Amino acid sequence: MPQTASKALVLFSGGQDSTVCLAWALQRFHSVETIGFDYGQRHRVELDCRPRILAQMRRNFGWSGGLGEDHLIDMQVLGEISDTSLTQDMVIEMADNGLPNSFVPGRNLLFLTLAAAVAYRRGIGSLIGGMCETDYSGYPDCRNDTIQMLANAVSLGMDRKFEFLTPLMWLDKAATWALGQELGGAAFTEIVREHSHSCYMGDRDQRFDWGYGCGECPACQLRAKGYAAWQTL
Amino acid sequence: MPQTASKALVLFSGGQDSTVCLAWALQRFHSVETIGFDYGQRHRVELDCRPRILAQMRRNFGWSGGLGEDHLIDMQVLGEISDTSLTQDMVIEMADNGLPNSFVPGRNLLFLTLAAAVAYRRGIGSLIGGMCETDYSGYPDCRNDTIQMLANAVSLGMDRKFEFLTPLMWLDKAATWALGQELGGAAFTEIVREHSHSCYMGDRDQRFDWGYGCGECPACQLRAKGYAAWQTL
Numbered sequence: 083m084p085q086t087a088s089k090a091l092v093l094f095s096g097g098q099d100s101t102v103c104l105a106w107a108l109q110r111f112h113s114v115e116t117i118g119f120d121y122g123q124r125h126r127v128e129l130d131c132r133p134r135i136l137a138q139m140r141r142n143f144g145w146s147g148g149l150g151e152d153h154l155i156d157m158q159v160l161g162e163i164s165d166t167s168l169t170q171d172m173v174i175e176m177a178d179n180g181l182p183n184s185f186v187p188g189r190n191l192l193f194l195t196l197a198a199a200v201a202y203r204r205g206i207g208s209l210i211g212g213m214c215e216t217d218y219s220g221y222p223d224c225r226n227d228t229i230q231m232l233a234n235a236v237s238l239g240m241d242r243k244f245e246f247l248t249p250l251m252w253l254d255k256a257a258t259w260a261l262g263q264e265l266g267g268a269a270f271t272e273i274v275r276e277h278s279h280s281c282y283m284g285d286r287d288q289r290f291d292w293g294y295g296c297g298e299c300p301a302c303q304l305r306a307k308g309y310a311a312w313q314t315l
Numbered sequence: 316m317p318q319t320a321s322k323a324l325v326l327f328s329g330g331q332d333s334t335v336c337l338a339w340a341l342q343r344f345h346s347v348e349t350i351g352f353d354y355g356q357r358h359r360v361e362l363d364c365r366p367r368i369l370a371q372m373r374r375n376f377g378w379s380g381g382l383g384e385d386h387l388i389d390m391q392v393l394g395e396i397s398d399t400s401l402t403q404d405m406v407i408e409m410a411d412n413g414l415p416n417s418f419v420p421g422r423n424l425l426f427l428t429l430a431a432a433v434a435y436r437r438g439i440g441s442l443i444g445g446m447c448e449t450d451y452s453g454y455p456d457c458r459n460d461t462i463q464m465l466a467n468a469v470s471l472g473m474d475r476k477f478e479f480l481t482p483l484m485w486l487d488k489a490a491t492w493a494l495g496q497e498l499g500g501a502a503f504t505e506i507v508r509e510h511s512h513s514c515y516m517g518d519r520d521q522r523f524d525w526g527y528g529c530g531e532c533p534a535c536q537l538r539a540k541g542y543a544a545w546q547t548l
Contacts, residue, residue: 156392163388163433187435191428191472195421200396202420222474232468239424239465241455 089113090208090247091201093193094135094152096128098293098305099212099250101135101278102258105265106249107210108139108148115204117153117197121189122161125284125301129154131277138273143266153200157193160186190223191232198236198244207244214250214258226251255308260315280305322346323441323480324434326426327385329364331526331538332445332483334511335491337372338498339482340443341381348437350386350430354422355394358517358534362387364510371506376499386433393425423456424465431469431477440477447483447491459484488541493548513538 090107094100094116107114118132132152140149190213197209213224222228226248233246250258262271274293279286281295281302288297292309295302323340327333327349340347351365365385373382423446430442446457455461459481466479483491495504507526512519514528514535521530525542528535 153396155396159389159392159429160432163386163429163436186432187473188428188432188469191469192425192432195424195428196392196396199393199419199421199425203396223472225471228468228471231464231471235461235465235468236421236424238458238461239456240420 088208089115089150089204089206090210091115091117091197091204091206093197093209093211094118094132095212096131096135096279097212098255098274098278098280099214099258101274102262102265103210103212103249104135104139105143105262105270108143109265111208112148113150114148115150115153115206117155117200119155119157119160119193119196121157121159121186125279125282127284127286128279131279135273135277138277142269142273151204155196155200157196160189160192188223190221190229194229194232194246195236198240201244202240202242207242208247209244210247210249212250213248214253216252216254216257254311255304256311256315259308259312321441322348322383322437322439323443324348324350324430324437324439326430326442326444327351327365327368328445329361329368329512330445331488331507331511331513332447332491334368334507335495335498336443336445336482337368338376338495338503341372341376342498344441345381346383347381348383348386348439350388350433352388352390352393352426352429354390354392354419358512358515360517360519361512364512368506368510371510375502375506384437388429388433390425390429393419393422421456423454423462427462427465427479428469431473434477435473435475440475441480442477443480443482445483446481447486449485449487487544488537489544489548492541492545 088111090111092100092104092107092114094104095118104116116136118129120129136149136152194209194211201209213229215225229246229248233244237244253261259271262274278293282299283296285296286294288294290297290306292306297306321344323344325333325337325340325347327337328351337349349369351362353362369382369385427442427444434442446462448458462479462481466477470477486494492504495507511526513526515532516529518529519527521527523530523539525539528538530539
């Protein structure tokens, strides 16, 4: 894997998963850039968490020397063309098609393709994302088959070989906490708890032992359950 | 092909190729919607051509009864993250990688994925684009392998079967003029000549027998050459 000695771009939302992916990337690549998307998400507060996490990473870890440019991409158009509980003020529930109505069609496809366009220009061949099948919410654009098929399409479409790495694909949330601990110890899991954001409602007023959130939305419940399971590992 | 009796979404830039694709779609589908992208292209004038072509199509043809909603998507971000002669004021020439520097990395990947996101919401399963290998400018995102691989990735990522149809894939520009003639006769090729736009420079002052343009950029030369060849068919 020659790319390990080279450059990576991490899809970094400010959430728990992508924060752990960032630590994972910093241990494996000499140079790591980050990219985030402003798409009119209700939990837009996660974007405010990004620079705070990056600052903490620079301050706390030897391997943060490799932390390079951060790219924030305006994708408001995604909120405009979709009509979901993740971008509109509606109740999060299951839709008739068996998917939660928080599913934004093609969200990860667009994020990965835009990230690849940025990576192309920056001479980066490895893209890293926190997609996960294990604890996923049924989103088909988080599946490994989707991600790897898209890697093929993007590599063909840009005539350059890209690899899409998803270190959390087969981990549950408890294992993601454990991976964070392994990568950066308590100092890092404290960054994840304190500064990463998961809550779909954008709530940062209420504090739990696993971080801030409403405590009730699917993202909070997943995070809380994973944290509790990790405590008993 | 059950979709022939159903709904299609045409990637409609206002250029010659997508105008012919629109006519092709109107003959095959009961309902046809259109989508275009404003991405800071230098030849932004093509976007002004779109409503004029749509109005002409409604006025002239029986099959235009199927012409539905037009979607114009703001993709300025694509111009911002790329640095090419198609979106910046620089000379159009070959770059070191063997591609013209007018190549915007992933442009068609993004357009097709965004179109699929719109189609998902509109209950449309067939996307139609004017991509073409025969007369192409070396853009890898116009290749059939790329487009069909992306159709697989998008179908997986949205958990719904999409077909990406590219009726011009194996035609040269002369054959595209001939297809236009076959689809709508002289009334239609006149719409293509008068109202569709190809010139990368956005020139609509100079008039040639094949339409408006600078007459010198690669897009004008391709259009002129195709028109001349069609005249001798």
